[in-house]
């Protein structure tokens with residue numbers, strides 16, 4: 001396999017393939033990045049696509065920034081004539097249309113594979129073999145994509161531990177506009193509303209603001225490139241977010257009980273319950289256990305050891321710092337039926353632990 005673009009996604013794919021014993025070549029426009037990925041055990045750095053083609057890769061995975069996906073995919077199709085060429089770009093329809101228009105003779109070897117996972121920051125240092133495991137992988141075949149290329153895409157998703165979902169590029173882009181691209185822009189806009197708020201007031205921010213603005217740490221240029229490839233669906237998705245809020249804002253003056261809020265929150269709650277759970281399965285009931293945490297070395301390690309000793313599987317953990325105090329609150333997310341016993345066990349082990357409500361709180 002030749003991976004072109006040894007950043008977060010390319011290196012994560014490469015690391016997963018290496019655990020399966022596959023030979024991986026890495027090419028990146030920045031040789032230091034390819035070397036960094038190679039040092040992490042992701043494969044062997046190559047000098048270019050043409051140089052790597054001599055080794056006869058059967059699959060090329062293009063994981064470059066969206067703005068250069070089209071030329072790099074076209075170059076790979078031309079320079080590596082036997083290989084299936086895939087690309088991981090977060091928006092699929094534009095790249096597919098360009099390949100259909102400019103390289104119709106190669107479409108049979110072309111397929112999109114978008115692992116729906118990742119982080120706010122790119123680069124090989126943040127990559128991991130497990131990053132893309134247990135996640136949906138959208139497999140976007142063009143109408144002219146051949147069965148061998150689709151089989152290669154399904155195999156790649158499988159080897160990286162992903163859950164393959166075959167979908168057209170158009171349907172993918174509409175879904176991702178709602179599920180990823182608009183949420184990014186909403187988080188950014190929400191964080192942007194801090195402008196003008198004095199720091200003393202910003203200090204009042206709680207977990208809700210942090211959670212809903214987590215994506216605002218993302219790279220502005222990467223997101224410009226993604227949205228540029230998916231403008232129509234993103235504009236529709238933004239209107240779908242903005243309209244109910246504008247309606248609410250307009251109506252609130254004449255609605256002293258704010259009755260319309262109940263409908264908005266109830267609808268969001270009902271729709272969010274449709275999100276699949278861990279590993280794509282049904283969503284299991286989960287609950288939080290809150291534990292006061294002194295701000296000293298080993299405090300978190302001691303707590304996690306106590307959780308392990310209790311034999312409880314930790315679904316997630318987060319630490320919130322208490323403003324102005326040398327302490328924090330660890331929030332442990334566990335299966336709902338395990339939470340009361342865990343809190344009691346932790347208290348017996350000397351931790352200040354208490355039930356923190358179900359996940360939706």
Ligand SMILES: NC(=O)c1ccc[n+]([C@@H]2O[C@H](COP(=O)([O-])OP(=O)(O)OC[C@H]3O[C@@H](n4cnc5c(N)ncnc54)[C@H](O)[C@@H]3O)[C@@H](O)[C@H]2O)c1
Nearest residue numbers: 005007008009028029063064065066089090118119122123
């Ligand atoms: N980050 C995510 O969460 C995520 C998730 C799924 C898919 N994607 C998509 O995967 C692709 C890669 O994203 P990433 O997060 O790994 O980005 P990244 O910035 O971490 O890595 C991209 C790499 O491509 C290299 N590159 C740029 N131009 C090149 C060229 N012409 N030839 C060869 N290498 C080139 C860069 O030097 C960089 O190392 C993007 O299209 C993105 O939309 C990202």
